[in-house]
Amino acid sequence: MKIIAIGRNYLEHAKELNNPVPAEPVVFLMPDTCILNNNKPFYYPDFSHDIHHEIEIVLKINRVGKCIDPRFAHRYFSEVTVGVDFTARDIQKIAKEKGLPWEKAKAFDGSAPLGKFVEFEKLPDSANIPFSLDVNGKTVQSGNSADMIFSFSEIIAHVSKYFSLKMGDLIYTGTPSGVGPVAIGDRLTGRIGDQVLIDFYVR
Ligand code: ZN
Numbered sequence: 001m002k003i004i005a006i007g008r009n010y011l012e013h014a015k016e017l018n019n020p021v022p023a024e025p026v027v028f029l030m031p032d033t034c035i036l037n038n039n040k041p042f043y044y045p046d047f048s049h050d051i052h053h054e055i056e057i058v059l060k061i062n063r064v065g066k067c068i069d070p071r072f073a074h075r076y077f078s079e080v081t082v083g084v085d086f087t088a089r090d091i092q093k094i095a096k097e098k099g100l101p102w103e104k105a106k107a108f109d110g111s112a113p114l115g116k117f118v119e120f121e122k123l124p125d126s127a128n129i130p131f132s133l134d135v136n137g138k139t140v141q142s143g144n145s146a147d148m149i150f151s152f153s154e155i156i157a158h159v160s161k162y163f164s165l166k167m168g169d170l171i172y173t174g175t176p177s178g179v180g181p182v183a184i185g186d187r188l189t190g191r192i193g194d195q196v197l198i199d200f201y202v203r
Pocket of ligand 1 (some may be wrong): 005006007056085172173174185
């Protein structure tokens with residue numbers, strides 16, 4: 001199982017980090033050791049002093065595919081949730097400056113807490129999925145899938161040109177604006193609509 005993640009997929013977030021708006025999806029991979037399930041706590045790693053939260057809609061791939069046509073991409077997932085793409089912003093900054101890969105900033109153990117999946121087709125409006133993150137009861141990020149620069153179908157079509165998709169693969173589809181640091185003791189609660197799908201502590 002692999003995790004594919006998309007960077008800079010919301011205009012306001014690209015702007016807040018002073019990144020250019022991408023002409024094609026920004027893609028990176030994470031290993032399965034990033035996943036934190038069942039609201040397990042996230043342990044703040046000692047190699048960073050600037051871990052940021054990024055709430056994202058996550059798709060679960062349900063069939064094998066390669067070079068998928070965007071018209072058929074919706075057939076490749078049936079469940080979605082929210083997850084957090086924790087980012088060691090201090091390490092990422094150095095990597096960006098030097099033009100180095102992002103794995104140490106993005107793909108460390110436990111960096112991808114994952115919520116409980118819900119049926120995509122059962123969402124009230126699958127073209128408009130509102131989602132949000134609260135830190136200690138205060139909403140810090142809220143977005144809507146309609147504001148993505150690259151849609152779910154475009155993402156699946158693009159990434160499957162390079163990486164064969166397999167059952168159980170996950171796609172983190174990018175974060176809206178409002179990213180910021182977390183601290184030990186924080187409680188993070190992620191929702192789609194008003195449904196809580198992930199709720200865990202930073203330890
Ligand atoms: Zn992200």
